Amino acid sequence: MTGQLAQAVKLVREGRRFLLTCHVLPDADAMGSMLGLSALLRALGKDVYLYNRDPVPEQLRFLPGAEAVRSTLPPGASFDATFVTDTAARSLLPRHFPPSPVTGPVVILDHHVAHDDFGDVVVRDVRACATAMVVLELATALGLQPLPPAASAPLYTALVADTGGFRYPGTTANTLRTAADLIDAGDVDPWRVASHVFENWSMARMRLLGLAINAIDTELDGRMAIVTVPLSMLAQAGATDDMAEGLVEYGRMLKGVEIAVMLWERRPRSDETLVGTTLTRLSLRSAGTADVSRVAVALGGGGHRASAGATLTCDIATARRMVLQEAAHELARPARH
Numbered sequence: 001m002t003g004q005l006a007q008a009v010k011l012v013r014e015g016r017r018f019l020l021t022c023h024v025l026p027d028a029d030a031m032g033s034m035l036g037l038s039a040l041l042r043a044l045g046k047d048v049y050l051y052n053r054d055p056v057p058e059q060l061r062f063l064p065g066a067e068a069v070r071s072t073l074p075p076g077a078s079f080d081a082t083f084v085t086d087t088a089a090r091s092l093l094p095r096h097f098p099p100s101p102v103t104g105p106v107v108i109l110d111h112h113v114a115h116d117d118f119g120d121v122v123v124r125d126v127r128a129c130a131t132a133m134v135v136l137e138l139a140t141a142l143g144l145q146p147l148p149p150a151a152s153a154p155l156y157t158a159l160v161a162d163t164g165g166f167r168y169p170g171t172t173a174n175t176l177r178t179a180a181d182l183i184d185a186g187d188v189d190p191w192r193v194a195s196h197v198f199e200n201w202s203m204a205r206m207r208l209l210g211l212a213i214n215a216i217d218t219e220l221d222g223r224m225a226i227v228t229v230p231l232s233m234l235a236q237a238g239a240t241d242d243m244a245e246g247l248v249e250y251g252r253m254l255k256g257v258e259i260a261v262m263l264w265e266r267r268p269r270s271d272e273t274l275v276g277t278t279l280t281r282l283s284l285r286s287a288g289t290a291d292v293s294r295v296a297v298a299l300g301g302g303g304h305r306a307s308a309g310a311t312l313t314c315d316i317a318t319a320r321r322m323v324l325q326e327a328a329h330e331l332a333r334p335a336r337h
Contacts, residue, residue, distance in 0.1 A: 007121045008083075008107050009141050015080030017047040019073075019103060022085045023092035025054050025242065028197055030086035032158030033109065033131040035065040037083055039151035040139050049077070053094040057242060059196050063154050073098060083107045086131040088115035088302050091311075109134045114293050114302030129170035132158035136178065152186025157193050164249070165198065169306050208237035212247050218254070224327050225251030229264035230316050231278075241266040241281075248283040259292060259327050260285040263319050280319035282310045295326045 012018075020038055022030035031052075038048045050069045060066060082103035087093065088110050100106075108119035111128040125134050132155040139147060159179050163171045166179070182188055201209075211233050218225050229244045237243075244264040251260030262283040282299060284292035286306045293308045299322060301310020312319045 011081040019079040019082040021051045023087040028161030029130045029158040032154040033085040035154035036151040043148040088112035090118040114297045130162035147185040149186035152182045156182040204239040205243040208239040222256045223258045225257045225260045227262040231265045252285045280312045284308045298326045
């Protein structure tokens, strides 16, 4: 057991009341890891409060415990410790993230290569395909074997989503064994999970997909595909900005593409750390040897070799020029063997 993991275990064993949260605009790994951790702590008899400024994404509301996530904290609340899942940077937290007298020690559970360790305790495994694997490490260290059944579906969902249905390079034999163990441990229906995560689209999101695919173009001699989703496209489709999540994968499907990019605009909320009249979110995928985390870090973001992102405080045209420049630098690097 690493020193940081041991510290996290000590906080759990000695504490009674815990705050659990994750990054803004949560995805399946962030939310699934948080909900899975909540089930673990409750199995130990702990009091847990689930918090995120943004609502649980529609496709994840089927997960047990999702209905308990709140967008505000109770007045006068204080906690023995706060666990933050799948969050590699302070900028990914809401501006009004509570101060230390409220949170207690902050524990980060994460797996991103690029990060700024803002927590008091950081349990990170960059080899893990998802933060859910880090949560499972904590469960083992806490002696929670067998796993509480209520933790299985959220953690399995996190694994499915962050591996792209077990297709991404981070998928290993251990990933698949872990997924099988989670199915055995609880009430997990793999088809139901896959249906919610990858299907069950609204008509607005389907319209958005059609508009986005029609607008895909390439740069750098076809080695880079760009999916652009301006606010006007969202309005035309009748879609919300969260419906653009994942459309970058269609750029990676193009033959010859090594880096797929998606740029989509959204208006900032009043409580966000980032400011500006328009924000451009950047999502990056690698189709092979390119390390898109280096592109993201150069633009103030982070992530993994094959999947990364950032939020830029500029319009979409400026963001395109910036990412094109950094992607060109990455593709000019000698191929890694």
